[in-house]
Amino acid sequence: MEAFESLMLRTESRILTLAWRILGDRELAKDAAQETYLRIFRSLEAYRLGERFEAWMVRITVNVCYDLARKRGPLPLPPEVLEGFGTDPSSHEAEEALLLRQRRDLVRRALAGLPEAERAALVLRDLEGFSTEETARILGVRPVTIRSQAASGRIKLQAACARLMTPKKGGRP
DSSP states (O other): OHHHHHHHHHHHHHHHHHHHHHHOOHHHHHHHHHHHHHHHHHTGGGOOTTSOHHHHHHHHHHHHHHHHHHHHOOOOOOGGGGTTSSOOGGGSOHHHHHHHHHHHHHHHHHHHTSOHHHHHHHIIIIISOOOHHHHHHHHTSOHHHHHHHHHHHHHHHHHHHHHHHSOOTTSOO
């Protein structure tokens, strides 16, 4: 039990951040983290030696998030989800900080509109820093699928950002 508690303390921040980025809701992410640790504890004998433990934990977290998202339906992402993007706005001048916040919000809204698989591929690869192969193992698909989902997700993300930036006719810029 002490070893498991130590594991939880060392990985809690990573699991919470991942769940938050996928689900977009802090309270739901906390629920996901609790459920993740319950599933990990119950499934420890299923862990295969030689497999990266972190990747195994992330796969369980992603599956828990998918389950919770299906039960609750899609939620909008809060702007804080993209805290890892860009640099710290406190070091910028006020105008640059405002532009950075606007860009984050724009990307956040575009990311929220992506299909679940593309969003997960982008979160794991681009925000969490997993390789294509690790992301594929975590999501249970082939690496070519991850490359395709990430590429498609980026194209959709760019298109959505462009749409959101284009002023509507007859409206204010």
